[in-house]
Amino acid sequence: MMQEKNYNRLALQGWKITDEEIIKKYNIDPIHANTPQINDEILNVIYKKDYETFKKDGLSEEEAARLAKDLKLEAEHEIKLLLGDY
Secondary structure, three states: OOOOOOOOHHHHOOOOOOHHHHHHHHOOOHHHOOOOOHHHHHHHHHHHHHHHHHHHOOOOHHHHHHHHHHHHHHHHHHHHHHHOOO
């Protein structure tokens, strides 16, 4: 039986974590398991959490959104490199 490829960022970096584990942790739709799109879903969840954390820490909505977006873009770049999309 062929094993499904895990596309989550941690698995791509060599960690022993499956897409299914990530889906449970971040409450992501299982349709994204074993596809590169899992990373987009993870990053959307993390963006929202980062934004809320930055606002709680006293940043304005604009500052919180900018900083969360910058972190998301940095992660997207790294994931593209890991996937060989560049």
